[in-house]
Amino acid sequence: MTTFLTIFNLFSGTASIVGFAYVFTKKNKERFIKICKIAFVITTILSIYVLFVPGNYFKNNVNSKIHYYSLKQANDTLIQEGSFSFSGFGPYAIKFHKPFAEKPEVEIINVNGYSHEPSVSQITEHKVVFKRYSSGPSLIPDSFQKYIWVAKGKPYSKYTNTE
Structure with a gap:
């Protein structure tokens, strides 16, 4: 569950950044495609890192947030x-x-x-x-x-x- 949420957060964050970049590069379509490719390649590499390296920074961050906001903690x-x-x-x-x-x-x-x-x-x-x-x-x-x-x-x- 933590791995899935970590990868989902990486891709959704990248999509937000790429959407923001589109505002500045919408007239130059080739440049926007280049930015998208670079951003999603970096995100894919980070996702592979999350999948295969146990106890990494990204997964620990998501895991601590899940623990903090869990119902058991609140009760x-x-x-x-x-x-x-x-x-x-x-x-x-x-x-x-x-x-x-x-x-x-x-x-x-x-x-x-x-x-x-x-x-x-x-x-x-x-x-x-x-x-x-x-x-x-x-x-x-x-x-x-x-x-x-x-x-x-x-x-x-x-x-x-x-x-």
Whole structure:
């Protein structure tokens, strides 16, 4: 699969370059044919190199991109987010849509930029509990009590891709 994709990328890249060269040489057809022959001969030589030399630069490049963008790599981290606002003085609990395999990292984003933000009082694989910031007798208006939470962690095995 990697070899096929590498050779395909070589030929499609060459075709793009030749198409770009056509813009400048469309009046001189003989010169364009000469450019095409040279470009595709070089591409064929590189393709033979890819086929017969194991661990070459071109194949390693494509292989690393496949590994980077694979679904298994993407499913190693689960990110969930939502918003909340306090009503009252008690703690606020949020249940995650999908459970995590272990306790996730939870971040709080203060939407209004006010200097006080809640603290995380409890984190489990299934929920997070936020505690309102209290600074004594002064009350923080409800309009400043809007927050976004982001939880990032390893997904529970039931939700991972098992290929």
